[in-house]
Amino acid sequence: MNLTKEKNICFFLTDLSDPGGVQRVVVELANFMSRYNNITIISVYANIKDGEPSYPYDISDRVKVVYLVKKSGSGGKVIKQINCLLKVIFFSVTIKKYKFDYIISQGMDSVIWSSIGAVLSRAKYICCDHTSYFRKPLWARIGRRLSLLLSHQIVVLTALDKSQWNSKKVTTISNPIPVDDNVCIEPLSFRQKNIIAIGRLVEVKGFIRLLDIWKSVVDSGSNNNYSLRIIGEGPMRAMLDNYIIKNSIKNVTISDFTKDINEVYKNARLLLVTSFFEGFSMVLIEAMYYGVPAIAFDVHSGPREIIYNNETGFLVEDGNIGKFVDLLSAVLNDESTLEYMSYNARLRVNKYRIDEVCNKWGEIMEGVK
Template identity: 25%
Template sequence: MKKIAIVIADLVLGGGQRSALNLAAALSVNHDVTVLVFQDSYRQYKVPCKLINLDCPDKKSTIAKAYNVFKRAFRLKRHFDAEKYDYIFGFMESANFPVAMASPDSILSVHCNPHEIGTYETWLMKLTYPLAKHIIAVSEDVATILRDDYNMKKVSRIYNLVSFDEIKQQGSDEYHHGRPYIVALGRLADVKRLDLLVDAYAKSKLQQVCDLLLIGEGEMRSNLEQQIESLELTDNVILTGSQTNPFRYLKNAEFLVLSSRTEAFPMVLIESLVLSCPVVATDCPTGPREIVIDGENGLLVENGSEVALTEAIDRLYYDKALLAHCKDNAFDSVQHLSADKVVNEWLALGESA
């Protein structure tokens, strides 16, 4: 049995948070796992193991943020020295920076496209990531960027861990909408380009027979509400807000749409496919092209193209043979991402790195 620490800044709704807790749950079956957070406000998930709050919440100003990185690193080092973990895993940038500073034995998991982070975060990444023992990228494209554009040598790719059983269980909860619908699931943020999806839907034939559900919350909500109203789609495009169980919506959807400008490795695509719900996704950097097999489990479309997105959602909905084919293939297309395989990759890297 190994003693393992998993460090993540917080446990608000998000793909990185789900991935960290999925790994914690899977590792906890045979190992002693502790999840460490810097703040425990607005927690949206049950924690499957011991949880420790180091009480170093986010700061807003650049100076306060810089001080906070060192404060977090100090508290982590003190904790690591006392607990003597066999493996230390950092998740996402806000945890990775202080984790790397606190332990040269740490393994960092990168969950974003490095080209999309800010100048300050890029500086911190270049400063701290080489201090860690190894870096895990959640997609091949992210791994390539880290190696080629940031000259990082100790990089491997391990896909996000998805809990198939939990998704299926939650997906079995009932949800009745009244007529067919498609879904988009994630933060209402500019990078998700939900405005593009709403425009594409407005120009499609779907609005006559099929609704669009936007599941999530975020800073773009008011903009989207105004856009939906101006397009006279208030009866067809529904903003559901955040949902603790979004999988019941996915289970009964015609398909899911991901319209993002950029991603890292979008877990929502995998979660949708686990529930035999096909996907339409923009071919954005990075991740979708490693998940979506065009014409087999969904459709991959030109990034940022409203016309291509409109054509794709119309095609997948109205071509019933294609839709059925993608539904039939969806679950099998993600079998290589099963929990056992991903856990073994993490443990093997911990031993060898």
């Protein structure tokens, strides 16, 4: 990592206990950077189990983890407003205990809580946007405005997102993938006939249209003994379970997130991504590392910057359910195409290696004035 000397670096995010892509990125960056720097992760929330905070990803003993408040049920409007103020105060007080050289706020929602404290500190303040710029809920709009006003540097994940910001503060760094050169990755023909879809069970991930696609494939008899495994947790779980039953969708299961997610990739032959919006999908590059081709809707940003169309997977016009069904049906009955794409995916993934990505982060931090 290209830093001239050891630094004190803080990664700040809203909820480290949530098993999502942002959390995985933060942990991977923190673990790697802690080899050469003092790293602290500060999370607004923590999920407490048996009296201890519980996190979905393995965090190095070299990394210090601090949380501000316990995760709890929602209260009334006044309580929520008080809690918002307390989070800002807690962060401002917490960072006074540490002489951070850099505060890296991961996610536009986290910028809302971190910006005041970061500005009051003497640290260099870097904000990272993990969602597509075309996705504009209120929290994202506020976070982006604060980032432009108060940060020293803004990091986005795709070239298209960078073009939308229209600011010299903005640079592009992709998400990293951890590399284990000793891992055994078998050819697709040795794996079970599993198709996977991984992500938070929320509307933006498009799981309803995924189930509609899968039902069409199975009902036509084109699934060739493949099964669909949806891996994730979130507020739509009960709705998705009921949707499967109501529509008599066969050969599909939904499983909770697992820490051993690498085993899921190692036993899969194909990944499906049906999101309405994507940032820089960790799921896509992790799948590439394990030689899993992908079919994804070509939304504004994300998949098109990772998938090499017809080489490592397929991009389908967003919303074209019929085309998605046709491609999926065809590829499930074409083992040679899957093997070809699997091989190419393994070749293309090297630019996302954790060491390469962290070198870029080092260059950014060294260049912040």
